[in-house]
Amino acid sequence: MPNEAQVTDLENEIAELRRTNDEIRQQVGGQGVGAVDPEDTAAALTNIEENEAVLGTLELRLANLKADAE
Numbered sequence: 001m002p003n004e005a006q007v008t009d010l011e012n013e014i015a016e017l018r019r020t021n022d023e024i025r026q027q028v029g030g031q032g033v034g035a036v037d038p039e040d041t042a043a044a045l046t047n048i049e050e051n052e053a054v055l056g057t058l059e060l061r062l063a064n065l066k067a068d069a070e
Contacts, residue, residue, distance in 0.1 A: 007069070010062045014055060021051050 028044045 007062065007065055010058055010065065014058050014062065017051050017055050017058070021048050021055075024048050024051075 024044050024047055028041055
């Protein structure tokens with residue numbers, strides 16, 4: 001049976017990863033000034049993809065914890 005702290009920790013971790021992805025997207029999308037290094041852009045997009053995969057795992061774990069609590 002999951003405890004409330006586990007659920008809260010997962011929710012916080014998910015929220016933080018979403019904020020991180022939003023910040024990266026803003027940085028990539030907001031680079032209208034000057035030349036943009038394609039390698040930096042590719043690295044940022046890869047980081048977003050990796051974070052999305054982790055988010056999927058965390059969201060599944062959170063759903064399972066909540067289901068176990070019911």
